[in-house]
Amino acid sequence: MTAVQVRLAQGTPCWVSLTTGDPDGAKAFYGSLLGWEFEPGPTRLGDFVRAALNGTEVAALGVVPPGTAHPAGWTTYFTVDSADRAAQRIRECGGTVAVGPLTTDRTGRTAIAADLSGAVFGIREAAGHLGREVAGEPGRQAAGRPGAPTWNELVTGDEESATAFYRAVLGRSVATGIRYRAARPGGPSRWRVHFAVADTDLTVHRALALGGVLRAGPYDTPDGRVAWLADPQGGRFAVAGPARTGSGPV
Structure with missing residues (x-):
């Protein structure tokens, strides 16, 4: 079955990624636990892989960037119409932008930010890659x-x-x-x-x-x-x- 990507409305959760100090260990854990397979991701993002279910992308795994404040753990990304405008609004509203916005080959423009209380999240202005291609339904x-x-x-x-x-x-x-x-x-x-x-x-x-x-x-x-x-x-x-x-x- 061919996955169909749908352009999501602004503010919709569209992607999740894991930053970790042990990418090989993370791949072994999540591959065994959730049935994921892995393929190389954008080289501009460093040592980065995408996770897939039967060839359909669901998440990404990457190494904690050296010398940055980006914490290890899972990050939720939200669709935005303009990453630059969203980054400006984050700062105006008292949040911080730690990484980006930056452009990658398929992802479009992305940034990593934190809200007023320090909760880390990401924003994505989609290009060719619109986000996750498959999502589950709560309780079903x-x-x-x-x-x-x-x-x-x-x-x-x-x-x-x-x-x-x-x-x-x-x-x-x-x-x-x-x-x-x-x-x-x-x-x-x-x-x-x-x-x-x-x-x-x-x-x-x-x-x-x-x-x-x-x-x-x-x-x-x-x-x-x-x-x-x-x-x-x-x-x-x-x-x-x-x-x-x-x-x-x-």
């Missing part, structure tokens, strides 16, 4: 596509300020594909990406066997059964599958 087994990103969640201690910031920068607040969760008092703000899986509990056991860490769950939610994990290199993410009514934590 990723519509038969385990391993695909299914939703993005902002963990923050100040939802009101975060909503105002993202509305000003991206022209939207809480919309499909974006959730808010209260951070622990004094805890850091961050974007958390959820990947669809066929069975959350089995995925957790597999992650632990591969050297991952269980941070919370599994537990049932209106969107399915969720667990928060960290890969062996410390990158935090979540998995979501069908609910198990009446079942408890793993």
